[in-house]
Amino acid sequence: MAESAADKLFDYPYRRLATLLKGLEPGESPILTHVGEPQGAPPAFLSETVTRNAHLWSKYPSPRGTPDYLKAVADWITRRYDLAPGTVDAARHVTTACGTREALFQAGILAAAIKRPQVKGKPLIGMPNPAYHVYYGAAVMGDAEPLPVPAADASTNYLPDYPSLSADVLDRMAIAYLCTPSNPTGGVADLQTLTRNVEAARRHGYILALDECYSEIFNGSEPPAGGFDAVKALGEAGEGALDNILVFNSLSKRSSAPGLRCGFVAGQADLIDKLVMVRGYGGAQIPEPLMAAGAALWRDEDHLVANRALYSGLFDLSDEILGDLPGYTRPTGGFFLWLPVTDSEEAAKRLWVEAGVKVLPGRLMSRPVDTEGHTPGDGFIRIALVHDPETVREMLGRVRRVLLDGLTVTEEG
Structure with missing residues (x-):
């Protein structure tokens, strides 16, 4: 059988x-x-904020998120990556995520569904090898073909080299997951690596899923580059600035709040709209008292x-x-x-x-x-x-x- x-x-x-x-x-x-x-x-103000917003327990939360939470995320992205105001529009380019795991899984299934009519056979889902297991699960349940790309040791800088794959392979790609800093290897993509990956995704028409949930834990004084740094380096602005990009992050690692389940996805506006619809059908939503606490955490750096x-x-x-x-x-x-x-x-x-x-x-x-x-x-x-x-x-x-x-x-x- x-x-x-x-x-x-x-x-x-x-x-x-x-x-x-x-x-x-x-x-x-x-x-x-x-x-x-x-x-x-986590900071004491987390629980204090939840208590202060206890009256919101009686409300069904929006799949996309409250305006205040989305603004807090967009403002944080703009500060963290020194972006021009308006590059990330809270109302168009951001949605909440229940942590990042669920959204990473859903994005893979969504990407496969988008790509399937465009290719012969199953679409490909690229993932590092080794990798966070959710990427593989998304490929399996999205009826796509998993494409593990070597990323285990220093010979690959602990990261998958998607742009070096053949054009035939990249043309079948629905989504490629790039975790930086990497789980499990700790590899960090530099700006050149990120820009190469963004350019390859745009050239071959797939989604680059940047799993950046470890972005705020790093050695030294300079934070690691991220997907939004690549957007800035490429000189993109206006409507197409975030094309083919979805960036995932959360408060689980950044703020030692894994139980809060507060994260976000930010990127290309129509992909965010589609992901919100997937989440509306079958995703866990974040209760509004918890989104209030999450917004406070995104606004605090101390x-x-x-x-x-x-x-x-x-x-x-x-x-x-x-x-x-x-x-x-x-x-x-x-x-x-x-x-x-x-x-x-x-x-x-x-x-x-x-x-x-x-x-x-x-x-x-x-x-x-x-x-x-x-x-x-x-x-x-x-x-x-x-x-x-x-x-x-x-x-x-x-x-x-x-x-x-x-x-x-x-x-x-």
């Missing part, structure tokens, strides 16, 4: 991790690093400075404890360690059994590249640095102890 699209969804990293560790007991008190769930406290300093300190700890391990690299952005190991699944099992540390094997985030099932993530594990410094120091010490017992790679890789 042929495997259905619904069956393919069970190829889900956290389900596979549960199977991998089934029956194995943690060797020490558990420290969970397999999920990128920030554990820091808590973000403190949040970024926390993550910088955690990576300093990582440098101190793991920095001499072969292949160790401090990520440029995001909060994940992408550590080379001899075998990702064996490392995950041993870290759990011997040290009580739950990590995500890179294999479970990757698509096979040959008939034997090898993936570009086979030699990596992902660790989320999301706990307090004391917990992270303890966790990293345990990781070091286990990896040094036969799991580190050689200097040659």
